[in-house]
Amino acid sequence: xxxxxxxxxxxxxxxxxxxxxxxxxxxxxxxxxxxxxxxxxxxxxxxxxxxxxxxxxxxxxxxxxxxxxxxxxxxxxxxxxxxxxxxxxxxxxxxxxxxxxxxxxxxxxxxxxxxxxxxxxxxxxxxxxxxxxxxxxxxxxxxxxxxxxxxxxxxxxxxxxxxxxxxxxxxxxxxxxxxxxxxxxxxxxxxxxxxxxxxxxxxxxxxxxxxxxxxxxxxxxxxxxxxxxxxxxxxxxxxxxxxxxxxxxxxxxxxxxxxxxxxxxxxxxxxxxxxxxxxxxxxxxxxxxxxxxxxxxxxxxxxxxxxxxxxxxxxxxxxxxxxxxxxxxxxxxxxxxxxxxxxxxxxxxxxxxxxxxxxxxxxxxxxxxxxxxxxxxxxxxxxxxxxxx
Numbered sequence: 001x002x003x004x005x006x007x008x009x010x011x012x013x014x015x016x017x018x019x020x021x022x023x024x025x026x027x028x029x030x031x032x033x034x035x036x037x038x039x040x041x042x043x044x045x046x047x048x049x050x051x052x053x054x055x056x057x058x059x060x061x062x063x064x065x066x067x068x069x070x071x072x073x074x075x076x077x078x079x080x081x082x083x084x085x086x087x088x089x090x091x092x093x094x095x096x097x098x099x100x101x102x103x104x105x106x107x108x109x110x111x112x113x114x115x116x117x118x119x120x121x122x123x124x125x126x127x128x129x130x131x132x133x134x135x136x137x138x139x140x141x142x143x144x145x146x147x148x149x150x151x152x153x154x155x156x157x158x159x160x161x162x163x164x165x166x167x168x169x170x171x172x173x174x175x176x177x178x179x180x181x182x183x184x185x186x187x188x189x190x191x192x193x194x195x196x197x198x199x200x201x202x203x204x205x206x207x208x209x210x211x212x213x214x215x216x217x218x219x220x221x222x223x224x225x226x227x228x229x230x231x232x233x234x235x236x237x238x239x240x241x242x243x244x245x246x247x248x249x250x251x252x253x254x255x256x257x258x259x260x261x262x263x264x265x266x267x268x269x270x271x272x273x274x275x276x277x278x279x280x281x282x283x284x285x286x287x288x289x290x291x292x293x294x295x296x297x298x299x300x301x302x303x304x305x306x307x308x309x310x311x312x313x314x315x316x317x318x319x320x321x322x323x324x325x326x327x328x329x330x331x332x333x334x335x336x337x338x339x340x341x342x343x344x345x346x347x348x349x350x351x352x353x354x355x356x357x358x359x360x361x362x363x364x365x366x367x368x369x370x371x372x373x374x375x376x377x378x379x380x381x382x383x384x385x386x387x388x389x
Contacts, residue, residue, distance in 0.1 A: 002090075003031040015173055016244065023174065024246035030088045033250050037257045041076060044261055047272055048072050057279070059271040059286045064125070067118045068268055074115035075260045081107020082253045087176050087243030099168045099177035104159045108187060113152045115260070116194045121145050123201040123218070130208035148194070155190065159183075176243050184240070188233050195225055214267065221263040228259045 009025045016023035048069050055065045083089050084096045085103045096102060121141075128134045128141060135141075159167045168179045179187075202218040235242050235252060242248035274282035 003028050012175060019173065021174065021241060021244055023244045026088065026090060027246070029246060029250060033253060034083065034088060037079060037253065040258065040261050041079065044072060044264060047265075047268065050276065051268065051272060054275050057271070057275050057283070059282065060268075060275055063268055063271060064122050067122055068264065071115045071118045072264060074111050074118065075257070075264070077106045078111030078115065078260065079253075079257050081111055082256055085177055085179075085243070086249040086253050088249060088253065090175060091170065091177070092172065092175050097170045099170050100159055100164065103168055103177050103179075105156055108191075109152055109156045112191055113148075113194065116191070116198065117145055117148055117152075119221075120148070120194070120198045120201065123198060123205065126205050126208060126214075127201055130205060174244070179236075179240075181237070181240070184236050188229075188236070192229060192233075195222070195229065198222070199226075217266050220266050224259045224263050224266075228255050231255055 003026060005025055005027065013023050013025055051060055051065045052069055054060055081102055084091065084099070085107060089096060091097045124144060125136050125141060129136050164170075166180060167183050168177055170176075171178050199222045202215070202222065206215040232252065232255075235248065239245070239248065242252060271282075
């Protein structure tokens with residue numbers, strides 16, 4: 001792969017001119033963009049590894065680190081697809097000539113749609129727990145996502161069955177992938193509908209408990225995504241030959257991936273920074289928010305006391321990606337060493353299998369006894385408890 005103005009590239013420019021197109025050759029600006037975006041993803045990769053290494057840290061755990069790691073991987077797939085579709089690299093003689101495999105499956109289905117589904121799953125989980133008082137598990141949680149993934153899979157299968165000329169095909173004379181207008185309309189309509197639903201979900205949970213409230217983060221994220229979608233939609237319909245224009249293709253790819261990384265860091269940045277540089281103080285601050293919300297018994301935080309200070313440490317096993325929030329014992333004794341003791345063997349087993357990757361599986365901060373009323377509200381049980389340090 002070269003970014004120099006070779007004889008072959010000069011011939012491509014001349015051939016495009018004969019066909020009535022103005023083609024900017026692939027050059028060092030394209031290479032600079034690829035290096036810059038790759039560096040951004042490299043920094044994000046370090047953050048993802050750090051996040052997974054510290055997944056038991058409650059403020060990180062509340063952000064669903066496993067889902068956010070998969071979201072990062074989906075963004076990488078999206079980036080690889082953009083290199084092909086936006087014309088930053090030469091396609092001839094490489095696997096990149098497979099416009100459906102990379103341009104549709106990798107870029108759109110495994111990239112854009114998957115990262116959208118993962119963010120939607122986080123928001124829908126919060127909606128179920130805080131608005132519907134239902135568990136963060138089971139078919140009720142996953143059915144909407146399964147339906148969306150099924151629709152996405154059908155979309156992908158249709159692109160494989162229909163002729164390339166109707167969906168997307170490789171143009172050897174210009175060395176680019178071309179997508180007809182009807183398919184572009186279907187594609188962008190599907191993505192727009194997805195993010196309208198995500199925005200509606202986040203509007204519905206804008207006033208939930210402060211410990212899990214992401215109204216500001218998700219408002220910023222939705223603004224970024226809708227800005228990217230608006231720019232991309234206008235670009236592909238007003239100037240569908242934008243991959244031939246170096247300025248436009250640089251703008252398109254730059255906005256896509258600086259924007260998606262900004263969304264990721266908007267959600268994860270604060271807990272990651274504090275986990276690295278302000279671990280104990282931020283954990284105490286975050287635990288105080290849990291105390292005010294009445295959610296502190298759910299996270300696996302072990303409290304030890306020395307004078308007026310509380311030192312918070314973490315301990316727990318890792319089982320499944322999610323753990324049922326509403327499976328907490330009805331009567332729990334919190335011991336002075338910060339451990340919990342269910343009254344029955346069944347409840348003891350339930351506590352021992354608590355999963356730190358469920359964003360709602362949080363333990364006690366201080367010795368106390370909690371009694372659950374008859375209400376099914378998973379939060380009111382803990383509002384009257386004394387959790388003072």
